[in-house]
Amino acid sequence: MRALLPTIALLLFLIILPDNSQGQQLSLDQLTALSEQDVDQINEYLASRGWAFDDAQQEGEEEVAHASWAYQKTASYYNNSSARAQAWLQINNPGPDQLLFYQTSNKLYYDALRTKIAAYKMERLGSSVVNGGIRTTYVGANFIISTSVRTSENNRRPVYVVLVQRKEAYLRQLLDQQDTSDDSEEAEPDLETTPISESRR
Numbered sequence: 526m527r528a529l530l531p532t533i534a535l536l537l538f539l540i541i542l543p544d545n546s547q548g549q550q551l552s553l554d555q556l557t558a559l560s561e562q563d564v565d566q567i568n569e570y571l572a573s574r575g576w577a578f579d580d581a582q583q584e585g586e587e588e589v590a591h592a593s594w595a596y597q598k599t600a601s602y603y604n605n606s607s608a609r610a611q612a613w614l615q616i617n618n619p620g621p622d623q624l625l626f627y628q629t630s631n632k633l634y635y636d637a638l639r640t641k642i643a644a645y646k647m648e649r650l651g652s653s654v655v656n657g658g659i660r661t662t663y664v665g666a667n668f669i670i671s672t673s674v675r676t677s678e679n680n681r682r683p684v685y686v687v688l689v690q691r692k693e694a695y696l697r698q699l700l701d702q703q704d705t706s707d708d709s710e711e712a713e714p715d716l717e718t719t720p721i722s723e724s725r726r
Contacts, residue, residue, distance in 0.1 A: 553687075556627055557668050560668070577596075578594055579613075589618060590617070591617045593615040594613070594614045596614075597612075611629065611630070614628075622698060624690045626687075629685055630684050632685060635674075642663050642670060647670065649661065658673045659674055660673035669692055
């Protein structure tokens with residue numbers, strides 16, 4: 526039996542290790558479910574997967590209300606604002622119209638998310654160049670999802686961002702913009718309002 530203990534310990538380590546390393550990889554289903562939760566529920570769920578609450582800000586004149594979390598965050602010794610993490614999640618405008626941002630530098634995971642979007646047969650609304658990256662927007666029965674690839678300001682490496690918003694919130698935002706607009710042209714809601722800060726990429 527004692528001879529088996531090292532083998533059992535190694536097997537347990539190999540089983541547990543992938544779960545820990547995959548903690549930041551939230552599926553598309555998890556992202557859409559989180560986008561419908563309040564910030565306390567999101568915090569509890571992410572904490573159970575090894576994420577840490579990072580920051581929150583009330584709405585101000587130049588600041589949109591948001592709450593953010595990081596997975597395996599490492600801060601710079603000299604400058605805490607240049608912190609890095611394997612992944613970031615941020616909720617803007619917490620409440621019924623909230624917008625979820627998920628950011629990672631893992632291209633394989635990003636590709637898997639885009640494959641899932643295709644599997645759900647979401648309609649592709651189009652692509653555009655925005656904020657130093659390329660964004661593609663999709664619409665489904667219940668959600669608007671945008672995927673984008675950009676380069677990090679700090680080291681020019683690619684980062685991948687997924688934005689999720691309930692379709693009804695997006696449409697309500699679109700109607701609000703049209704009501705307040707003097708133009709007769711249709712305005713598209715800005716899904717990029719206060720994205721995850723450049724210093725965190």
